[in-house]
Structure formats: structure tokens, C-alpha cells
Amino acid sequence: MYKDIVNSTQHRKSPLPEGQWLMAQKWDHLLFMHLPVPPEIMKRQLPKGLDLDTYDGVAWLTIIPFRISDMRFRNMPPIPFLHSFLELNVRTYVCRNGIPGVYFFNLEADKLLAVLGARLASLPYFHAKMKMRETNGTFHYSSIRKGNSNIMFLGSYHPIFEAYYPKERSLPYWLLERYYLWTSRNNSLFLGGIHHKQWKIHDAKADIVKQNMANFLPDIVLNEKRLFHYAVTCRALFWPIKKVD
Known part of the structure; x- marks a missing residue:
């Protein structure tokens, strides 16, 4: 199974990370809630060394x-x-030295040990009270950060239309086919590599009751038209996270 994933690289626009992968995860019932943001707003949130x-x-x-x-x-x-x-994560889209990837603002998880372990790896995780349930094909999801209950995500979502592989150079392909992640801590950048097969997604419909996971965004941005995608499952491989010189 994992060998088949590693050998499936035709959809990547960046090379596989060097060395051997360290960890594997299976991701299930993902909602991608995409918000368009003026570049000048997002640039102010990025650490030095990353290009929007x-x-x-x-x-x-x-x-x-x-x-x-x-x-x-x-x-x-x-x-x-x-x-x-x-888990719930919040990311934007960046480049460094011509390699596209994502920058994580924060990640939430409902297992404290997972949060503590990820923090040791320089990932900005927070512990949250989280629930996920499925009713007739609709997924109901809640995440409320422990220690700061004002930071939350409450909503439901379900796939619509047939599943498809996004076409190269389309917006969904640009948003989803990202295989390097960056985080920052103490004015230092950290880089991690991942790999999985090409995303197969549905368009999705979502009812977002409340979310303020990116409270640096002004209301005018939060009220912009959102784009939703849903994926049933994906197996991903992770390489060690390293400090960027």
C-alpha cells in the first residue's frame, strides 16, 4: 500500500522529500473551506522567508x-x-525558493498527547473539544478551543455531484496539490514534506454556523463567497520536520 503511494508521483509539481518517510496517517471526511483574501492582508500574516x-x-x-x-x-x-x-487546520498558500506549499497558522486536535507531540515538532497545535457525527450523508462538526472558547468552528457539510480529479492549472488543483508545509516558531522557519496520491474530490455544500479560526481577517473577507470541497479519504506519508537555515 505505502509503496504504491510513494510510486504515484505524476501529479506532483515538486520532488519527493529526501530520505525515507517517517509517519503515515489516514484522513477521512475532509471539508475544504476556501476563503478568498486580498493579498495585502495575507502578506502581513506571513513570517520572513516565505512568499505569498x-x-x-x-x-x-x-x-x-x-x-x-x-x-x-x-x-x-x-x-x-x-x-x-x-483535527482541524487553518492554512494559506506560499512559496519558498520556487517550491509551492502551505503555511499553517494553527491546528486543532482533540487528543492532548497528539497536541503535545506535534508542538515538539514545531507545529502550532492547540487542544480543542471536538465532535464529528454523520447523519444521512451530512457531517456535523464542532471544534471549540480549550482555554479560549471564543475560537471555534461549528458547521455541517456534505458532498454534491460526482467525484472528480481536479484538472491541472485549475483553482482546485492549485489549492489542493501541495506537498510541503511550513510553520514558524521563535523567528525560525520549519519545513515538512508529505506525499499522497492525487486528491479525488467532490464539490460540497456547507452550512457554517460560526467560525473564527482566523480572527485576523476582517469581516469583509469572512463574508466573501466561499468555495467548498469534500474528500472521502486519503492516506498521507510524512517526512521529518526540519529547521530551515
Whole structure:
């Protein structure tokens, strides 16, 4: 299974990371909630060393609630007590040295040990009270950050129309086919590589009751027309996160 994933690279526009992958995860029932943002607003949020990436001159911020399962280290069984949990992340789109990727503003998870482990790897995780349930094909998702209950995501979503592979150079392809991630801590950049097969997605319909996961955005941006995608599942491989010189 993992060999098949590693050998499937025709959809990538960047090389595989060097060395061997370290960890694998299965992602299930993902909502991609994309918000268009004026570039001048997003540029102010980026750390030094990263260039904002835009599509037709527009920057984007994406919020992704989903479930992680079957998390394991290479050649090991699933991690006890941590192999399955809920996660939500908030990202924008960047480049460094010509390589496209994503920059994470924050990530939420409902397992404290997962949060603490990710923080050791320089990822900006927060512990949250999270729930996900499915009713007749609609997924109801809530995330309320512990220690700051004003930061939350409440909504439901479901796929519409048939699943498809986004066409190269389309906006969905540009948003989804990203295989390098950056984070920042103490004025330093950290880089991680991932790999998975090409995304197969549905367009989606969502009812967002409340969300303020990116509270640096003004209301005028939050009220812009949103773009929604849904993916049933994806297995992803992770390489070690390294500090960028």
C-alpha cells in the first residue's frame, strides 16, 4: 500500500522529500473551506522567508476539519491511544525558493498527547473539544478551543455531484496539490514534506454556523463567497520536520 503511494508521483509539481518517510496517517471526511483574501492582508500574516502564493492575483485561506485514523510510524503498528483523533487546520498558500506549499497558522486536535507531540515538532497545535457525527450523508462538526472558547468552528457539510480529479492549472488543483508545509516558531522557519496520491474530490455544500479560526481577517473577507470541497479519504506519508537555515 505505502509503496504504491510513494510510486504515484505524476501529479506532483515538486520532488519527493529526501530520505525515507517517517509517519503515515489516514484522513477521512475532509471539508475544504476556501476563503478568498486580498493579498495585502495575507502578506502581513506571513513570517520572513516565505512568499505569498496567489491564483489570478487572489490569496486564499483554507479551513479543514476532518478525522485522522490509522496513524503509525514507519514499519510500526498504529500508535496506541493516538491512532485516531479529530483535527482541524487553518492554512494559506506560499512559496519558498520556487517550491509551492502551505503555511499553517494553527491546528486543532482533540487528543492532548497528539497536541503535545506535534508542538515538539514545531507545529502550532492547540487542544480543542471536538465532535464529528454523520447523519444521512451530512457531517456535523464542532471544534471549540480549550482555554479560549471564543475560537471555534461549528458547521455541517456534505458532498454534491460526482467525484472528480481536479484538472491541472485549475483553482482546485492549485489549492489542493501541495506537498510541503511550513510553520514558524521563535523567528525560525520549519519545513515538512508529505506525499499522497492525487486528491479525488467532490464539490460540497456547507452550512457554517460560526467560525473564527482566523480572527485576523476582517469581516469583509469572512463574508466573501466561499468555495467548498469534500474528500472521502486519503492516506498521507510524512517526512521529518526540519529547521530551515
